[in-house]
Amino acid sequence: MSIPFLSLALDGPQLVELLADDAAIRRWDELPSAFSVLGVERVDGSGAREATVDASVAAAILAGRTTRARFLVAASPTRDHPYNLARRVASLGHLSRGRSGVIFGDHDPYAPAGDPWTTTDVGFTRGEQIADALRAVRALEQSWPYESVVGDLETGIFVQSNLIRHVDHDGLHRTAGPLTVPEPPTGASVTAWLATDRVPAIPGDETDLVIGAGGAVRIVDAAEAWSGEASDGGGLLLRGRPGSTLAELLDAAESLAGRTRPVGDGPLRQVLDLSVPSRRAVGRAAFPQPQPHAVL
Numbered sequence: 001m002s003i004p005f006l007s008l009a010l011d012g013p014q015l016v017e018l019l020a021d022d023a024a025i026r027r028w029d030e031l032p033s034a035f036s037v038l039g040v041e042r043v044d045g046s047g048a049r050e051a052t053v054d055a056s057v058a059a060a061i062l063a064g065r066t067t068r069a070r071f072l073v074a075a076s077p078t079r080d081h082p083y084n085l086a087r088r089v090a091s092l093g094h095l096s097r098g099r100s101g102v103i104f105g106d107h108d109p110y111a112p113a114g115d116p117w118t119t120t121d122v123g124f125t126r127g128e129q130i131a132d133a134l135r136a137v138r139a140l141e142q143s144w145p146y147e148s149v150v151g152d153l154e155t156g157i158f159v160q161s162n163l164i165r166h167v168d169h170d171g172l173h174r175t176a177g178p179l180t181v182p183e184p185p186t187g188a189s190v191t192a193w194l195a196t197d198r199v200p201a202i203p204g205d206e207t208d209l210v211i212g213a214g215g216a217v218r219i220v221d222a223a224e225a226w227s228g229e230a231s232d233g234g235g236l237l238l239r240g241r242p243g244s245t246l247a248e249l250l251d252a253a254e255s256l257a258g259r260t261r262p263v264g265d266g267p268l269r270q271v272l273d274l275s276v277p278s279r280r281a282v283g284r285a286a287f288p289q290p291q292p293h294a295v296l
Contacts, residue, residue: 002261003259003260003261004217004218004234004235004236004260004261005033005034005234005235005236005260005261005263006031006032006033006034006235006236006238006253006256006257006260006261006263007033007034007035007036007037007217007235007236007237007238008028008031008033008035008036008037008237008238008239008249008253009036009037009040009044009219009237009238009239009240010036010037010038010039010040010246010249011039011040011041011046011049011052011240011242012039012041012048012049012050012051012052012053013049013050013051013052013245013246014240014244014245014246014249015038015039015052015053015055015058016051016052016053017245017246018058018062018246019053019058019061019062021246022065024246024247024250025062025065025066027250028066028069028250029066029067029068029069030068031069031250031253031254031257032257032260032262032263033069033070033253033257033263034070034235034263034268034271034272035070035071035072035101035268035271035272036069036070036071036072037071037072037074037103037194037211037237038055038058038059038062038071038072038073038074039052039053039054039055039058039073039074040074040194040239041074041109041242042055042074042075042076042105042108042109042110043074043075043076043103043104043105043106043108043194044105044106044194044196044212044219044239045105045106045107045196045198045199046242047109047242048109048110049242052110055073055074055075056073056075056088056092059071059073059092059096059100060091060092060095063092063095063096063099063100064095066099067265068099068265069099070096070099070100070101070267070268070271071096071099071100071101071268072100072101072102072103072190072192072268073088073089073092073100073101073102073103074103074105074108075088075089075102075103075104076104076107076108076111077104077115077117077129077130077132077133077173078107078108078111078112078114078115078116078117078129079108079110079111079112081117081173082117082133082136082137082140082169082173082175083136083140083175083179085102085133085137086136086137086140086141086179087140087179087180087181089101089102089137089141089189090140090141090179090181090182090183090184090189091181092189093141093183093184093186093189094181094184094185097184097185097186097267098184098185098186098187098189098266098267098268098269098270099267099268100189100190100268101189101190101191101192101208101268101269102137102189102190102191102192103191103192103193103194103211104130104133104134104191104192104193104194105130105193105194105195105196105199105212106126106194106196106198106199107126115129117173118172118173119172119173119174124172126198126199127199127200127201127202128172128202129172130193130199130202131202131204131206131207132171132172132173133172133173134191134193134204134206134207135169135171135204135206136167136169136171136173136175137191137206138188138191138206138277139167139169140167140169140175140178140179141179141183141188141189142183142188142277142279143164143165143166143167143178143179143286144164144178144179144180144181144182144183145163145164145182145183145279146182146183146184146185146187147163148160148161148163148164148182149182154292155292155293156292156293157290157292159290160289160290161286161287161288161289161290162285162287162288162289162290163285164178164285164286164287165178165283165284165285165286166178166283166284166285166286167179167283168283177286178286186267186269186270187269187276187277188276188277189268189269190208190209190268190269190272190274191206191207191208191209192207192208192209192210192211193207193209193210193211193215194211194212195210195211195212195213195214195215196212196213197213200213200214201213201214201215205277206277208269208272208274208277209272209274211237212237215234216234216235217234217235217236217237218234218235218236218237219236219237219239220236220237220238220239221239221240221241222238222239222240222241222244222248222249222252222253223240223241223244223252226256226259235260235261236256236260238252238253238256240252
């Protein structure tokens with residue numbers, strides 16, 4: 001048993017407050033937390049708020065205005081196709097230098113009803129849809145290996161393009177071809193699942209972290225005192241109630257900071273001590289092997 005690490009859940013109004021306040025950003029950046037979930041109401045089933053902002057847009061802004069903070073971007077495969085999600089996830093991995101990841105969960109209350117990106121009329125559960133989207137996102141992000149970018153001035157080869165692979169995912173969602181963004185230098189981004197009784201997590205190699213029901217990270221109410229009990233090496237996700245302010249959440253986090261497990265600086269995968277996922281065999285090479293310039 002060990003002391004859990006601290007993490008935070010920011011809903012739409014709290015995220016709007018954060019983006020508008022440089023002092024709050026500095027305060028948030030200095031918290032000894034493992035990560036923050038941006039846009040938690042998009043994945044926890046609690047419903048829409050009176051204000052919100054796209055979590056990936058907020059993360060892109062915050063990546064450039066912070067040096068320590070790590071974050072999971074709330075995403076939904078009913079709102080964005082896995083290809084678009086993979087492109088955003090990989091781009092954020094570069095912008096944040098590995099301090100970011102993506103989290104899936106319950107239905108996004110801001111997304112239209114229905115499942116516009118799935119390819120079957122056969123009934124499937126929300127968990128099966130998330131698992132399929134996670135497989136596609138992970139495979140796409142790994143389709144353009146970072147080590148293929150060599151920048152060899154002598155041969156004139158910038159990218160060993162024969163290492164870029166097609167990802168022809170043919171599940172509930174379909175993709176074809178490789179991603180147009182190389183994998184981040186720190187490797188595939190962290191993928192997480194916020195599990196609820198209505199949408200339990202489905203085990204799979206694509207999920208690095210499960211938060212909530214049955215997961216390694218427990219959700220605790222910021223308005224209630226945490227007893228300080230140890231855990232099996234997991235963490236706490238501190239979440240305010242709808243209508244609570246950013247200041248109230250940060251106050252609660254700072255009051256808990258001394259009783260939770262310290263975390264260092266660095267990429268999210270490193271701080272959470274998550275192994276780098278193996279690169280799965282994917283489809284054919286997207287391009288032929290590049291040839292060096294002829295020597296004159």
